[in-house]
Amino acid sequence: MSKIKRVVIVGGTHGNELTGIYLVKKFERSPHLIQRSSFESLTMIGNPKAYAIGKRYVDTDLNRCFLRQDLENPNLSSYEAQQAKIIYQTFGSQGSQQADFVIDLHSSTANMGLSIILSNENLLNLQLAAYLTTINSKVKILYSTSRNQERPHLDSICEFGCTLEVGAVAQNVLDAALFQETEEIVRAILDYLAAYNQGNSPDGKETISVYHSIQTIDYPRNELGEIQAMIHPQLQFQDYQPLDPGEPIFLTFEGKEIVYEGDSTVYPVFINEAAYYEKGIAMCITQLSHKNI
Amino acid sequence: MSKIKRVVIVGGTHGNELTGIYLVKKFERSPHLIQRSSFESLTMIGNPKAYAIGKRYVDTDLNRCFLRQDLENPNLSSYEAQQAKIIYQTFGSQGSQQADFVIDLHSSTANMGLSIILSNENLLNLQLAAYLTTINSKVKILYSTSRNQERPHLDSICEFGCTLEVGAVAQNVLDAALFQETEEIVRAILDYLAAYNQGNSPDGKETISVYHSIQTIDYPRNELGEIQAMIHPQLQFQDYQPLDPGEPIFLTFEGKEIVYEGDSTVYPVFINEAAYYEKGIAMCITQLSHKNI
Numbered sequence: 001m002s003k004i005k006r007v008v009i010v011g012g013t014h015g016n017e018l019t020g021i022y023l024v025k026k027f028e029r030s031p032h033l034i035q036r037s038s039f040e041s042l043t044m045i046g047n048p049k050a051y052a053i054g055k056r057y058v059d060t061d062l063n064r065c066f067l068r069q070d071l072e073n074p075n076l077s078s079y080e081a082q083q084a085k086i087i088y089q090t091f092g093s094q095g096s097q098q099a100d101f102v103i104d105l106h107s108s109t110a111n112m113g114l115s116i117i118l119s120n121e122n123l124l125n126l127q128l129a130a131y132l133t134t135i136n137s138k139v140k141i142l143y144s145t146s147r148n149q150e151r152p153h154l155d156s157i158c159e160f161g162c163t164l165e166v167g168a169v170a171q172n173v174l175d176a177a178l179f180q181e182t183e184e185i186v187r188a189i190l191d192y193l194a195a196y197n198q199g200n201s202p203d204g205k206e207t208i209s210v211y212h213s214i215q216t217i218d219y220p221r222n223e224l225g226e227i228q229a230m231i232h233p234q235l236q237f238q239d240y241q242p243l244d245p246g247e248p249i250f251l252t253f254e255g256k257e258i259v260y261e262g263d264s265t266v267y268p269v270f271i272n273e274a275a276y277y278e279k280g281i282a283m284c285i286t287q288l289s290h291k292n293i
Numbered sequence: 294m295s296k297i298k299r300v301v302i303v304g305g306t307h308g309n310e311l312t313g314i315y316l317v318k319k320f321e322r323s324p325h326l327i328q329r330s331s332f333e334s335l336t337m338i339g340n341p342k343a344y345a346i347g348k349r350y351v352d353t354d355l356n357r358c359f360l361r362q363d364l365e366n367p368n369l370s371s372y373e374a375q376q377a378k379i380i381y382q383t384f385g386s387q388g389s390q391q392a393d394f395v396i397d398l399h400s401s402t403a404n405m406g407l408s409i410i411l412s413n414e415n416l417l418n419l420q421l422a423a424y425l426t427t428i429n430s431k432v433k434i435l436y437s438t439s440r441n442q443e444r445p446h447l448d449s450i451c452e453f454g455c456t457l458e459v460g461a462v463a464q465n466v467l468d469a470a471l472f473q474e475t476e477e478i479v480r481a482i483l484d485y486l487a488a489y490n491q492g493n494s495p496d497g498k499e500t501i502s503v504y505h506s507i508q509t510i511d512y513p514r515n516e517l518g519e520i521q522a523m524i525h526p527q528l529q530f531q532d533y534q535p536l537d538p539g540e541p542i543f544l545t546f547e548g549k550e551i552v553y554e555g556d557s558t559v560y561p562v563f564i565n566e567a568a569y570y571e572k573g574i575a576m577c578i579t580q581l582s583h584k585n586i
Contacts, residue, residue: 022523022546025519025546026546026547030547054571055348109463109466168463169463170402170461170462170463170464170466170567171463171464171465171567172464172567172568172570173402173463173565173567174520174523174524174565175523175524175526175529175565176523176524176525176526176529176544177526177529179523179546180548226318227467230315230467230468230469230472231467231468231469232469233468233469233470236468236469236470251469253315253318253319253472254319254323255473272466272467272468274463274464274465274466275465277465278347
């Protein structure tokens with residue numbers, strides 16, 4: 001087992017997600033909160049220019065800029081493409097301050113609770129996630145990739161790490177309760193890693209519930225691409241709740257219900273995330289599995 | 294009593310408040326929904342360029358551009374200053390399509406329910422508001438000006454009219470339940486005006502509760518202007534609820550409570566509105582009065 005030597009905590013990968021930004025500012029004012037004796041803890045605002053203008057991004061979504069071929073492509077010159085290269089060259093493998101573990105702090109207008117999004121299923125990540133579910137009942141474990149697909153997300157710069165996705169909270173708003181819960185999770189992660197370095201990891205549950213993202217569903221749209229329906233009121237804020245075939249998922253502006261046409265029970269997440277309208281995503285569909293670790 | 298001859302319904306005065314924008318689009322697809330025999334109903338997207346970029350405004354807040362001296366000032370040339378002049382020259386007094394009644398559709402990240410914001414207390418506005426409180430228990434009447442102060446808001450282009458402020462909903466998000474409730478209120482207003490034109494206004498309550506805005510409270514800030522605290526969890530989403538002196542209103546990032554230091558019970562609104570961080574407003578303080586009409 002190799003020890004964790006450096007952890008980087010990133011807030012503001014999206015400039016309008018204030019929870020992570022103000023948490024990073026707090027840690028920079030009070031670094032003792034994130035210092036642990038067996039590793040170094042660093043902080044970073046991922047997209048400072050987007051934060052300055054109160055938007056998710058300047059040119060393009062920073063959290064989709066971390067595919068290896070894009071990081072190595074000198075022709076990509078958007079602000080975020082450049083920022084991704086700087087982050088990777090700093091904290092990535094062979095980086096000047098190579099990190100072993102990354103915590104990327106996000107918030108969502110969807111009711112994501114305290115979601116731990118894992119970029120891979122290595123044992124440290126899974127055991128950590130299992131432990132975090134014992135800290136707060138709002139913790140959910142979301143596994144967002146298929147086995148063969150490279151991820152373009154910031155957390156892919158390290159083998160170990162996770163993205164925290166907390167909500168529901170509006171963009172450009174601080175919710176004090178979520179702020180405190182996010183801080184508690186970050187500090188619990190650091191404590192866990194400190195114990196891990198000592199070969200003394202605290203126990204989590206032996207069986208964890210993992211939500212695997214399997215597809216996305218877009219809003220119904222017309223030929224111009226304009227949306228024709230809204231998330232159904234019965235589904236709004238029902239992230240991680242079971243959705244059965246035949247249950248309504250959309251309501252058209254004229255009041256007609258549109259139902260889920262899958263053939264088994266699924267668990268939608270990122271329901272009505274503001275930033276996903278432009279991505280063609282009304283919700284992400286997950287399947288629930290129970291994993292022994 | 295002069296009759297209402299033309300009503301204008303405005304959505305998207307702020308480009309990231311989708312409820313009004315999609316409601317106006319619906320009315321433009323189905324104009325029969327807003328047609329009434331005794332008056333003409335028109336619709337308008339107030340700030341189309343801001344909507345196109347998913348922001349509240351391009352250069353400056355359109356809903357603060359309607360002071361008479363600003364509308365008459367040829368040196369003001371921001372996009373919104375020009376847009377305000379066009380709106381006023383079209384629908385204002387002496388406008389090419391002078392309107393008698395304006396409905397301006399807004400949404401808020403604060404828990405504003407279905408707020409009817411009145412720009413003045415003339416009898417038609419008050420009787421209409423009294424009627425609307427009988428339609429939906431979430432309707433609240435907010436009176437936002439002092440007697441001697443000119444208002445810079447779009448709804449000031451007409452003597453009669455109101456601003457609808459619905460929430461809580463995140464910016465750039467559609468909430469289906471709020472969309473339907475907003476539509477119901479707009480159609481109830483049009484029905485009321487049609488009955489009013491026939492001298493047959495439906496009765497509302499004889500006594501109404503009116504919340505008068507008396508001051509605003511900013512976030513605690515440091516010498517750089519950075520906020521030092523968040524809305525206290527106990528106050529979040531508690532718009533229109535009584536707040537007593539000594540009750541907590543803010544929580545610093547370090548966890549210290551800051552209490553309300555007024556000397557009587559008040560009723561905060563616009564608590565944690567995303568767009569008001571930059572305006573130096575954490576909440577608006579109102580006093581409640583009961584008015585016989």
